[in-house]
Amino acid sequence: MLRGEPNDDYSPVRRQIVLTGVSAVLGWFLGGGSALAQIAFKPVPAERRGDVLVCLFLRGGADGLNMVIPYGEDAYYRNRPSLAIPAPNDRRRSAGERAIALNDFFALHPALKPLYPLFAEGKLTIVHACGSAERSRSHFEAMSAMERGVAEAKAGVVSGWIARHLLSVPRKGSSPLRAVAFGNVLPESLRGSTDAVVLQTLSDFRLAMPKTMGITQAEELQHTLRELYAGQGRDEVAQAAQDTLQVLETLRRVDPTRYRPANGAVYPDSDLGRGLKQVAALIKAQVGLEVACLDKGGWDTHVAQGSTTGWMPANLSDLAQSLSAFARDMGEGMKHVTLVAMTEFGRRVRENSGLGTDHGRAGVMWLMGGGILGGKVHARWPGLEPHQLEEPGDLRVTTDYREVLAEVVRKRLGNPNIAQVFPGLPHPRTTRG
Amino acid sequence: MKLSRRECLQLALAMGTGMLCGCQTPLRRAFVPRPPLHALSSMRDLSTASRWLNRVTFGVTPTELDRLAELGQIAYLEQQLHPNDAGEEWTVRLRLRGFDVFHAPPTELADLPYPEVLRQLQQHAILRAVYSKWQLQERMVDFWRDHFNVYALKADCAYFLPQFEQEVLRKHALGRFPDLLKATAHSPAMLYYLDNHVNRRGVPNENYARELMELHTLGVHGGYTQKDVQEVARCFTGWTVEERFLRPRGRFRFDPAQHDPLPKRVLGQTVSAGDKRDGEQVLELLALHPSTARHLCRKLCLYFMARAPEETVEELSQVYLNTGGDIGAVLRELLLSEQLLQSPPVFKRPFDYMISALRALYALTDGNRPLQEHLKRMGQPLYQWPLPDGYPHGEEAWKGTMLARWNFAMALCANQIQGTWVDLQALAGTDTPTETLLQTVFCLPPDSPSLRSLRERLSGMLAQQAGLILASPQFQWR
Numbered sequence: 054m055l056r057g058e059p060n061d062d063y064s065p066v067r068r069q070i071v072l073t074g075v076s077a078v079l080g081w082f083l084g085g086g087s088a089l090a091q092i093a094f095k096p097v098p099a100e101r102r103g104d105v106l107v108c109l110f111l112r113g114g115a116d117g118l119n120m121v122i123p124y125g126e127d128a129y130y131r132n133r134p135s136l137a138i139p140a141p142n143d144r145r146r147s148a149g150e151r152a153i154a155l156n157d158f159f160a161l162h163p164a165l166k167p168l169y170p171l172f173a174e175g176k177l178t179i180v181h182a183c184g185s186a187e188r189s190r191s192h193f194e195a196m197s198a199m200e201r202g203v204a205e206a207k208a209g210v211v212s213g214w215i216a217r218h219l220l221s222v223p224r225k226g227s228s229p230l231r232a233v234a235f236g237n238v239l240p241e242s243l244r245g246s247t248d249a250v251v252l253q254t255l256s257d258f259r260l261a262m263p264k265t266m267g268i269t270q271a272e273e274l275q276h277t278l279r280e281l282y283a284g285q286g287r288d289e290v291a292q293a294a295q296d297t298l299q300v301l302e303t304l305r306r307v308d309p310t311r312y313r314p315a316n317g318a319v320y321p322d323s324d325l326g327r328g329l330k331q332v333a334a335l336i337k338a339q340v341g342l343e344v345a346c347l348d349k350g351g352w353d354t355h356v357a358q359g360s361t362t363g364w365m366p367a368n369l370s371d372l373a374q375s376l377s378a379f380a381r382d383m384g385e386g387m388k389h390v391t392l393v394a395m396t397e398f399g400r401r402v403r404e405n406s407g408l409g410t411d412h413g414r415a416g417v418m419w420l421m422g423g424g425i426l427g428g429k430v431h432a433r434w435p436g437l438e439p440h441q442l443e444e445p446g447d448l449r450v451t452t453d454y455r456e457v458l459a460e461v462v463r464k465r466l467g468n469p470n471i472a473q474v475f476p477g478l479p480h481p482r483t484t485r486g
Numbered sequence: 487m488k489l490s491r492r493e494c495l496q497l498a499l500a501m502g503t504g505m506l507c508g509c510q511t512p513l514r515r516a517f518v519p520r521p522p523l524h525a526l527s528s529m530r531d532l533s534t535a536s537r538w539l540n541r542v543t544f545g546v547t548p549t550e551l552d553r554l555a556e557l558g559q560i561a562y563l564e565q566q567l568h569p570n571d572a573g574e575e576w577t578v579r580l581r582l583r584g585f586d587v588f589h590a591p592p593t594e595l596a597d598l599p600y601p602e603v604l605r606q607l608q609q610h611a612i613l614r615a616v617y618s619k620w621q622l623q624e625r626m627v628d629f630w631r632d633h634f635n636v637y638a639l640k641a642d643c644a645y646f647l648p649q650f651e652q653e654v655l656r657k658h659a660l661g662r663f664p665d666l667l668k669a670t671a672h673s674p675a676m677l678y679y680l681d682n683h684v685n686r687r688g689v690p691n692e693n694y695a696r697e698l699m700e701l702h703t704l705g706v707h708g709g710y711t712q713k714d715v716q717e718v719a720r721c722f723t724g725w726t727v728e729e730r731f732l733r734p735r736g737r738f739r740f741d742p743a744q745h746d747p748l749p750k751r752v753l754g755q756t757v758s759a760g761d762k763r764d765g766e767q768v769l770e771l772l773a774l775h776p777s778t779a780r781h782l783c784r785k786l787c788l789y790f791m792a793r794a795p796e797e798t799v800e801e802l803s804q805v806y807l808n809t810g811g812d813i814g815a816v817l818r819e820l821l822l823s824e825q826l827l828q829s830p831p832v833f834k835r836p837f838d839y840m841i842s843a844l845r846a847l848y849a850l851t852d853g854n855r856p857l858q859e860h861l862k863r864m865g866q867p868l869y870q871w872p873l874p875d876g877y878p879h880g881e882e883a884w885k886g887t888m889l890a891r892w893n894f895a896m897a898l899c900a901n902q903i904q905g906t907w908v909d910l911q912a913l914a915g916t917d918t919p920t921e922t923l924l925q926t927v928f929c930l931p932p933d934s935p936s937l938r939s940l941r942e943r944l945s946g947m948l949a950q951q952a953g954l955i956l957a958s959p960q961f962q963w964r
Contacts, residue, residue, distance in 0.1 A: 211872035293885035
């Protein structure tokens with residue numbers, strides 16, 4: 054109860070919820086002005102600066118309503134005659150087709166089942182009806198706004214929010230792998246950081262040698278390089294060079310191509326699975342990783358989206374299996390990792406004639422990690438009745454995605470410079486005390 | 487020497503063929519001069535001269551040393567302070583001709599995809615930096631490019647950058663700062679980048695006003711207030727880019743209807759013309775403000791000598807103010823000062839590192855994509871820094887990308903960068919190849935025993951030895 058209620062911007066919506074009596078029943082909204090009032094993060098111990106941030110962007114506009122289903126709303130079922138996911142208590146459908154209840158209002162898509170244990174153990178939390186103020190419903194504008202950490206795409210800020218985070222904290226060491234983006238191009242969120250490295254795979258991080266060169270010669274070359282830098286006193290560059298050589302050596306030893314996940318974790322053989330596996334390998338190798346960025350595309354489901362089987366469920370299944378494998382593989386190490394999964398927007402409430410959904414507004418944001426008091430769906434639920442939707446029929450955004458990220462940056466990454474990372478974000482009143 | 491069109495074509499054809507055939511010897515000689523014996527004999531002179539040239543140019547070479555020895559320091563610097571395109575070598579002039587982006591107005595360039603514009607821009611910048619005789623001019627363009635940073639990927643900025651680079655930055659690089667500042671303020675690239683094109687009466691946009699004072703002129707502690715920012719923003723209302731149909735689109739336009747004509751107060755002075763002169767008056771006021779003098783002189787000190795002692799900054803600021811903001815006069819003072827040679831080495835930024843490596847090995851390069859790709863991996867693709875403060879300086883910002891530097895060095899020396907070619911055999915000779923290489927690259931024997939011991943390492947593997955020389959810590963600093 055930290056945001057002043059009387060002047061709360063969203064009070065009409067809230068009154069709506071109170072009137073319908075939903076909030077009294079649901080645990081996800083306990084009278085706070087903001088959905089975030091309860092996203093509590095455990096504080097990071099003072100001696101460590103912060104978690105490793107894994108930022109996963111679900112590109113294309115993932116349909117939050119079919120990921121975390123508001124089965125307590127009739128309007129959901131009315132709007133999605135073909136695409137709706139059967140409610141957890143829908144006895145007409147087989148157990149495998151029913152959504153998995155998270156509380157008495159929200160349920161997980163059955164394909165996300167591997168995530169349920171994480172939710173139950175309090176390592177996963179969900180923020181619903183979350184998004185930006187960007188209303189163009191253009192993928193590029195909306196992604197660009199979110200990656201730059203601004204409310205709307207037209208904002209003048211051009212650097213990325215993660216880049217600004219990296220710039221606004223003192224550098225811990227001189228790791229050459231401080232911020233890694235897996236993919237082909239630097240994501241906008243990292244623009245403006247000289248520390249960001251783009252790697253297709255970890256094996257790209259190597260000293261390129263001519264193919265004709267023998268192994269002994271290659272080793273001699275690396276050895277000579279080490280010697281050249283060893284003779285240079287202890288300036289920063291020499292240190293960075295030694296660190297780089299050390300990381301090369303470490304990576305050669307752990308050999309990411311032969312990395313074996315711990316605790317019996319099995320990653321799916323997908324881009325995301327392979328990506329997260331490499332992130333895990335990097336974190337465990339302790340090479341100074343602070344940020345990893347990954348993408349998962351394929352969420353732009355205008356046609357034949359699929360309800361419990363098909364395109365989107367396959368995507369969900371990959372997502373859930375990859376995240377769950379990552380958590381299992383990291384084991385105790387998950388304590389020092391915060392994973393954020395976000396998407397540029399959610400999708401239209403009503404399904405279209407192609408059995409798909411069109412670009413909408415609010416979506417779902419996922420937070421996973423040992424430092425999150427999870428097991429909750431945080432939402433100031435705007436409702437799905439016609440008068441509660443934003444034109445032309447979209448779930449309203451009631452939580453600014455930046456508030457969520459700002460919490461992560463402050464509480465889990467140990468960076469108090471929120472004004473620098475998210476310029477223009479209204480002063481957070483949600484977290485006092 | 488004036489070339490006819492036909493001659494140009496023939497030469498271009500010959501060059502093209504030459505490159506395709508791996509540069510057969512006779513043609514190559516035109517581009518890869520053998521390192522001549524330098525006229526400077528005593529070690530002290532040689533070491534001083536090398537260090538001085540390393541600070542002034544993109545990298546000392548035996549050829550540059552000879553030029554310096556021939557002219558003497560003062561005359562050399564005077565020449566550098568007065569560049570003219572006609573004075574370039576004909577080979578260089580020829581290569582700088584074929585860029586579409588400098589021959590078409592920005593609005594017509596929009597037919598090209600913006601990556602193509604960026605490719606040409608970078609290629610042009612690389613070729614100039616490596617081969618231009620006017621090294622100091624190119625260093626200063628490098629300096630201004632960050633001081634007046636424009637991000638190519640914002641809006642349509644890419645299309646306005648060729649004009650910005652050539653007619654704003656390079657044209658005024660060594661001229662008067664007030665002229666340079668005025669040119670940037672009128673340039674569509676800057677108007678778009680800092681949102682002044684939408685700065686309108688009643689709804690002022692403060693972006694340009696703030697960066698103008700914080701970064702371009704006074705400096706963050708230069709003594710302005712938030713109120714000044716708002717007032718300056720009002721002065722620049724109506725400064726926009728022509729976008730109307732059947733008008734000279736893509737040019738600067740002052741729109742009186744969008745200008746806030748009421749009087750403003752900027753840094754204690756009244757600005758009351760009520761038209762375009764409001765902005766002009768602010769530019770003049772800022773350009774010759776003592777804070778601007780200090781801000782610029784401090785940045786120049788850091789750029790050329792990695793430190794900025796207060797008294798030097800003060801002296802230079804006096805020169806700046808006494809000469810009405812003459813950049814050349816400030817540089818003359820700075821570059822002839824004792825301080826310059828006594829100050830610690832400057833860490834090369836990626837562009838700097840790449841150019842100095844290409845110069846050191848007398849590389850023949852087309853400056854094209856494969857080379858630009860290396861620059862990107864090292865972290866400094868030109869015109870792609872999003873923040874208005876420009877690419878950072880200093881080792882702190884760049885030390886995370888050492889591996890990319892090493893990989894560039896190795897690829898360059900092994901001739902594995904398409905379109906770029908070095909002839910190590912020709913440079914190193916046969917007698918004492920490693921020593922000769924070291925001598926060529928550093929222009930004086932380096933005092934590092936580990937570098938000198940390279941001969942015993944990887945013996946006979948000239949490409950790897952050269953790669954290590956460029957990858958060595960000694961070559962990361964100027």
